[in-house]
Amino acid sequence: MIHHTIQGTAVPALGFGTFRLPGDDCREGVEHALGIGYRHIDTAQGYHNEEFVGAGLRRAGVPREDIFLVSKVAPDNFAGDGAATSTLESLRKLGTDYVDLMLLHWPDPEVPLEEPLTALARLQREGAVRHIGVSNFPPSLVERARAVTELFCNQVEYHPYLSQTRLLEQAQRHDLLLTAYCPIARGKVLDDPVLRDIGAGHGKTPAQVTLRWLAQQERVAAIPKSAHAQRRVDNLDIFDFELSDEEMAAVFALDREQRLVDPAGGPDWER
Numbered sequence: 001m002i003h004h005t006i007q008g009t010a011v012p013a014l015g016f017g018t019f020r021l022p023g024d025d026c027r028e029g030v031e032h033a034l035g036i037g038y039r040h041i042d043t044a045q046g047y048h049n050e051e052f053v054g055a056g057l058r059r060a061g062v063p064r065e066d067i068f069l070v071s072k073v074a075p076d077n078f079a080g081d082g083a084a085t086s087t088l089e090s091l092r093k094l095g096t097d098y099v100d101l102m103l104l105h106w107p108d109p110e111v112p113l114e115e116p117l118t119a120l121a122r123l124q125r126e127g128a129v130r131h132i133g134v135s136n137f138p139p140s141l142v143e144r145a146r147a148v149t150e151l152f153c154n155q156v157e158y159h160p161y162l163s164q165t166r167l168l169e170q171a172q173r174h175d176l177l178l179t180a181y182c183p184i185a186r187g188k189v190l191d192d193p194v195l196r197d198i199g200a201g202h203g204k205t206p207a208q209v210t211l212r213w214l215a216q217q218e219r220v221a222a223i224p225k226s227a228h229a230q231r232r233v234d235n236l237d238i239f240d241f242e243l244s245d246e247e248m249a250a251v252f253a254l255d256r257e258q259r260l261v262d263p264a265g266g267p268d269w270e271r
């Protein structure tokens with residue numbers, strides 16, 4: 001496993017995503033992922049599976065302090081003290097005293113950023129939240145959030161078909177984690193001839209080349225999701241090879257500004 005040190009905290013560069021992984025599949029997936037060596041788990045209030053993530057954590061029996069556990073406050077809970085009360089509810093569902101990282105899931109122009117960030121900062125002082133971050137925030141909104149409280153992370157869509165140059169520069173400048181969601185572009189990388197060629201030289205698949213490309217970048221973590229045990233094994237099997245500078249550049253060159261997650265009413269990504 002590669003770890004990135006962010007503000008003095010070691011973060012596993014590969015984690016397990018749980019979006020659209022409900023119920024028992026989630027419990028089994030998290031238990032299995034931890035059993036084979038994943039130590040970074042990503043969930044959200046909006047995934048409605050935090051209690052199943054919690055059940056998987058309990059059954060895996062891995063010491064809590066060895067796991068980097070991430071959840072997200074749903075925008076519906078941003079107003080007033082809602083970020084704090086809903087985070088405490090998340091902790092109850094997850095069966096833990098703290099999350100390593102709590103993110104604001106999406107920017108919400110209806111609620112001043114100060115409200116949820118101040119509420120989370122209080123929980124941070126009380127020990128229930130180790131680090132505070134955001135998700136789906138364009139660069140200028142990250143700066144605004146940083147003016148309210150110390151930020152640890154921005155989680156955004158990032159894969160070979162969508163570059164994130166500005167956010168990467170911002171992450172290096174401010175020592176932030178940039179977590180890549182949809183890291184294998186929801187399967188779109190699987191048939192890519194360039195990724196296939198690079199993989200052939202290492203005995204790896206296009207998905208493995210892509211995950212390695214992400215994890216090898218400074219301050220970048222990737223959180224692929226799979227409901228299949230063998231794919232979870234394959235996605236973790238990226239730490240016995242390295243991409244050369246030329247191979248890294250060849251994957252960067254695949255950018256085609258293809259955004260897979262772009263809901264109506266979402267942020268202006270260029271801001």
Ligand SMILES: NC(=O)c1ccc[n+]([C@@H]2O[C@H](COP(=O)([O-])OP(=O)(O)OC[C@H]3O[C@@H](n4cnc5c(N)ncnc54)[C@H](OP(=O)(O)O)[C@@H]3O)[C@@H](O)[C@H]2O)c1
Nearest residue numbers: 017018019135181182183184185186224225226227228231
């Ligand atoms: N912050 C946000 O707004 C946000 C948005 C989206 C996602 N996320 C987070 O990021 C995580 C990952 O994103 P994602 O789930 O949307 O996309 P993804 O991880 O890029 O792709 C997941 C899809 O690829 C398939 N897959 C996974 N590994 C594979 C492999 N080795 N070979 C072939 N197919 C494979 C999965 O199918 P099976 O499951 O059937 O194996 C699933 O359909 C989410 O689970 C969530 O935790 C966050």
